Amino acid sequence: MSHLTDSQLAKLKAALEQHKQEIEQHFKDNGEENSLIGDSLKMSTGELSSVDNHPADSGTETFERSRDLGINIALNDELAEIDAALQRMEDGTYGVCIVSKQNIPYERLEAIPHTAYAVEYSPERSNSGERPVEEQVMTPPPAGAGQGRQEQSGRFDDAGAWDSVEDYGSASSPVTPPGQDTGEGDS
Template sequence: MSHLTNEQLTKLKESLQHEKSDLERHFSADGNAQGQEESLRVSTGELSAYDNHPADVGTETFERSRDMAVDDNLERRLEEINSALDRIEDSSYGQCAVCGRDIPYERLEAVPYTAYCVEHTPERNVSDYRPVEEDVITPPPKGAGENRQRDAGNFDDAEAWHTLEKYGNSDSPAMAAKRNPTDYDSLTVEDD
């Protein structure tokens, strides 16, 4: 900590303590973290989710997951702040955890809980995470035109329904648009 003056260190420590008290106040006011321990029925005050439109339940689910993500981020920040306060106590604050070089005061002023210099900051780039589904999705075909899917090796053409209809559908002779169908095979488009 030799590169930090007592005044700078005091200012950074006060900043960390202020942010820590704000975060602790957030979690104590939350009670059980935004009602996440409660069931969806209890948190919405509804007796049942069945009488609601699915979008209502979807909105509530989205809000709960967003709150959980925010709380996870704030919990991580609180852990980093506590760790920074511990480093102040053991005189290792202001030194990079990887290379041991002094972290510039300006960086500590901007991110007082950091344990890394700029060069060794761990990446937290969310855009690097890609869903596992993307590993199996075929890329879209190049170009345009009627036969582009056939050229790309994908199945998506105008005759798709005719091919799939051979395997049956939910129509029954009783519900058919045709008058007096005799069997399931007479319901197909090909029968026309």
């Protein structure tokens, strides 16, 4: 911690405590970590039955619950990181990378006060430069894919769809299909 001045350390501690308070307020406002997330859908929505609801309503509720759970998990993780940073301040090890033991620059600490890593050793950067494993099994797109693909394939695109379909008529104006001429005297 020797590379941080007392005023820098005080500013960082205030930022950590402020952010911790905001996260704790989130949990307080939303009912202690959204305790109803683990309950049944019927309990969390307050509905007596889901029979009268449209299936999309249940899908929306499921999505909302999973989103809320994801937010809570991320905030819990961040709260644990903030607590760990405050503990490192107490121990006198705050501002030192836990992997390389190098000083973490003040600018990085100012941007992410709860970080315990120098940029080079950050877990989020561990896969930098590597391509996703999925790309090893992906097949290349067909020739001509991209701009102008539909023109080369002989198919029509949305812009030309009506022009091709109107030859067959519409509900308001019946049209004889191409190639089927009706002769006036064919009875």
